[in-house]
Amino acid sequence: YGDHGGAIGYLVGQENRGLEYMFIMMNSARYAVGMQGIAIAERAYQHAVAYAKERVQSRPVDGSINTSAPIVHHPDVKRMLMTMRAYTEGCRAMSSVAAAAYDAAHHHPDADARKQNQAFYEFMVPLVKGYSTEMSLEVASLGVQVHGGMGFIEETGAAQYYRDAKILTIYEGTTAIQANDLVGRKTARDGGQTAKAIAAQIEKTEAELGKSDNPAAAAVLKRLKAARVAFVEVVDFVAGQTKASPNAVFAGSVPYLMLAGNLVAGWQLARSLIIAQDLASRSFDTDFMLAKIATARFYAEHILNKVPGIRDSIVDGAESVTALALDAF
Ligand SMILES: Cc1cc2nc3c(=O)[nH]c(=O)nc-3n(C[C@H](O)[C@H](O)[C@H](O)COP(=O)(O)OP(=O)(O)OC[C@H]3O[C@@H](n4cnc5c(N)ncnc54)[C@H](O)[C@@H]3O)c2cc1C
Numbered sequence: 001y002g003d004h005g006g007a008i009g010y011l012v013g014q015e016n017r018g019l020e021y022m023f024i025m026m027n028s029a030r031y032a033v034g035m036q037g038i039a040i041a042e043r044a045y046q047h048a049v050a051y052a053k054e055r056v057q058s059r060p061v062d063g064s065i066n067t068s069a070p071i072v073h074h075p076d077v078k079r080m081l082m083t084m085r086a087y088t089e090g091c092r093a094m095s096s097v098a099a100a101a102y103d104a105a106h107h108h109p110d111a112d113a114r115k116q117n118q119a120f121y122e123f124m125v126p127l128v129k130g131y132s133t134e135m136s137l138e139v140a141s142l143g144v145q146v147h148g149g150m151g152f153i154e155e156t157g158a159a160q161y162y163r164d165a166k167i168l169t170i171y172e173g174t175t176a177i178q179a180n181d182l183v184g185r186k187t188a189r190d191g192g193q194t195a196k197a198i199a200a201q202i203e204k205t206e207a208e209l210g211k212s213d214n215p216a217a218a219a220v221l222k223r224l225k226a227a228r229v230a231f232v233e234v235v236d237f238v239a240g241q242t243k244a245s246p247n248a249v250f251a252g253s254v255p256y257l258m259l260a261g262n263l264v265a266g267w268q269l270a271r272s273l274i275i276a277q278d279l280a281s282r283s284f285d286t287d288f289m290l291a292k293i294a295t296a297r298f299y300a301e302h303i304l305n306k307v308p309g310i311r312d313s314i315v316d317g318a319e320s321v322t323a324l325a326l327d328a329f
Helices: 018-054 075-107 111-146 158-168 175-188 193-210 215-241 246-251 253-281 286-302 304-316 318-322
Strands: none
Touching: 018 075, 018 111, 018 158, 075 111, 075 253, 075 286, 111 158, 111 175, 111 193, 111 253, 175 193, 175 215, 175 246, 175 253, 193 215, 193 253, 215 246, 215 253, 215 286, 215 304, 246 253, 246 318, 253 286, 253 304, 286 304, 304 318
């Protein structure tokens, strides 16, 4: 390593801009790991669906079949499959929007639009990496659960997805490191401006949902609004307290990352729902559109609805995270 001379260092680019250059590579690598999470989640989902349609066990609770039936008939198995599907579709939509912002940040003809898209993309990178990889673990774990005992042993391959997903929350920076980036560089540094610009865009989607008389749109609107309000409260807490009370803010950094990822994925599914309703009303690929609407509603009612609780953990719960003295551990 040059301890005894003879090593030559070359300056790459301009002096004092190394970290900035490195982040071009890091953002790209982190985005790619988020995509790995989405890919493993999709594979785990497809695997679980195939098994749930094949494995016969117990009669359905509604008496619709008078003998043992494929486990996909059981409401709890459907709940697991819907959770896997909703997480995966939500994260895929979130990552696609981030990729489009990256393109616009480089190729949009308007300089202001390029700047806004760059800020949005940079905010999204820790979400795509952190949230999509944490969700892939949850999805792969549910995939094992759908397989029952067959999931735990190796032959079905379900456990392999679970093990493969675990590295994704570690390499290219652990989830906590993504969260530090979200708190420090992406939220506190600009006083929460980029985060609030995203909240303003979400409000526009809420207004669109409000125009629909479909019960699915109303169900999504209710949860999206509550989640957006909770997000803004957390952004104010993070932007306002990072300097004065760093321990309190960083005690909630990973929950903030999960809250923001949950919200943005839910927001993108809400946008999908609006488009799917329009296309379904014109009989365009109706089955696909109705499935998209049902998935967006499921996400809102079973995943997005957790956001206000996470807000409470962050804003009200910091003290209990740091209360114990080090020698109490
Ligand atoms: C299979 C595999 C492949 C890899 N490939 C590469 C590669 O190709 N190139 C490469 O450069 N590296 C690679 N790595 C290294 C990988 O990027 C690191 O392991 C990872 O970034 C975590 O660092 P660490 O292991 O030092 O954990 P540590 O930094 O020791 O982290 C341990 C724990 O402490 C937490 N922690 C640490 N610092 C903080 C903090 N400031 N705030 C909050 N929490 C914190 C972490 O979140 C984690 O929970 C690879 C690792 C593995 C396992």
